[in-house]
Amino acid sequence: MQADQISRTALFTAYSRGFHHTYDQPVIFSDSLAYSLLPLEEQDRIAMLLLAGFRLTNPAAAASFADTQSALGWLMQSSAAASIVLSRAQYAEDCLEQSMATGVSQYVILGAGLDSFAYRRPDLVAKLNLFEVDHPATQGYKRQRLAELGWRQPQNLHYVPVDFNSQKLRDRLADSPFNPDRPAFFSLLGVTYYLPREIVLATLAELARLAPAGSTIVFDYLDEEAFVPGKCAPRVQRMLDHVASLGEPMLTGFEPLTLSEQIIPLGLGLQEHLSPWDIHNRWFLGRSDHYRACEHIHFARVAV
Numbered sequence: 001m002q003a004d005q006i007s008r009t010a011l012f013t014a015y016s017r018g019f020h021h022t023y024d025q026p027v028i029f030s031d032s033l034a035y036s037l038l039p040l041e042e043q044d045r046i047a048m049l050l051l052a053g054f055r056l057t058n059p060a061a062a063a064s065f066a067d068t069q070s071a072l073g074w075l076m077q078s079s080a081a082a083s084i085v086l087s088r089a090q091y092a093e094d095c096l097e098q099s100m101a102t103g104v105s106q107y108v109i110l111g112a113g114l115d116s117f118a119y120r121r122p123d124l125v126a127k128l129n130l131f132e133v134d135h136p137a138t139q140g141y142k143r144q145r146l147a148e149l150g151w152r153q154p155q156n157l158h159y160v161p162v163d164f165n166s167q168k169l170r171d172r173l174a175d176s177p178f179n180p181d182r183p184a185f186f187s188l189l190g191v192t193y194y195l196p197r198e199i200v201l202a203t204l205a206e207l208a209r210l211a212p213a214g215s216t217i218v219f220d221y222l223d224e225e226a227f228v229p230g231k232c233a234p235r236v237q238r239m240l241d242h243v244a245s246l247g248e249p250m251l252t253g254f255e256p257l258t259l260s261e262q263i264i265p266l267g268l269g270l271q272e273h274l275s276p277w278d279i280h281n282r283w284f285l286g287r288s289d290h291y292r293a294c295e296h297i298h299f300a301r302v303a304v
């Protein structure tokens with residue numbers, strides 16, 4: 001991501017959640033606020049881009065739909081990105097609730113983008129100190145949008161602008177009301193892909209040093225096979241090409257079989273790992289539409 005550019009992929013993930021909430025049943029993840037956070041002209045711009053790309057790459061299929069809404073519905077459901085975005089969001093919030101049941105009362109959303117949790121789940125927010133950590137450009141965009149909407153910021157929501165590539169997360173959290181003596185829950189959704197490997201590992205290591213035992217981190221990641229020419233699933237290859245064209249290339253993946261070994265030296269232990277099969281069985285089995293878990297995508301829950 002360039003230094004002063006808002007994350008285009010964060011706008012797209014919000015679009016995916018808003019589209020799903022508006023048009024799909026049953027819901028995998030229910031985000032009633034995603035569309036509000038995305039200005040109407042931005043929603044239209046994303047839809048136009050998606051349709052233009054479809055017509056360009058697969059004109060026969062694009063022409064087979066009776067109207068643009070049906071074409072968009074098929075695109076969203078069958079694309080790699082939307083299924084990842086929806087299932088990881090539900091996974092993170094399920095894990096958060098489990099951590100809260102053990103007494104965790106700090107939630108740090110790393111790379112928050114247009115995550116609507118702070119306004120969507122007042123029942124949980126009331127019991128938390130909440131931190132949204134993001135690149136300053138993306139966070140600035142979101143805060144400007146929230147000001148336009150006139151939504152009142154919860155008192156216990158704290159914004160922490162950080163560029164993971166050039167700033168120490170630990171220092172920035174230390175400047176906030178984050179309490180390093182109390183266990184915390186961290187989500188890192190849709191972020192590991194875009195950072196160099198050493199920054200992902202350094203960020204996880206910082207969290208392990210910063211947060212006490214009893215803290216949890218949830219993240220999603222691509223396996224390394226996705227970066228091997230000829231081995232990547234076609235729709236994942238299209239996603240890689242698309243995000244690169246937006247100026248946010250996916251750079252980093254991990255080997256699922258050795259993930260545990262890689263994080264132990266950082267002070268972290270793998271608590272739960274979900275493969276594409278696990279993800280499919282948990283959130284997609286039995287659906288009659290085109291959503292299915294994404295090849296090469298894994299979820300990890302790790303304990304400090």
Ligand SMILES: C[S@@+](CC[C@H](N)C(=O)[O-])C[C@H]1O[C@@H](n2cnc3c(N)ncnc32)[C@H](O)[C@@H]1O
Nearest residue numbers: 007009010013111112113135138163164189190
């Ligand atoms: C694909 S979006 C995911 C947003 C949100 N977590 C979601 O699931 O919708 C990637 C997020 O990572 C953030 N990000 C990317 N590179 C970053 C960096 N170097 N420092 C801080 N945040 C970064 C972007 O600003 C953006 O919010």
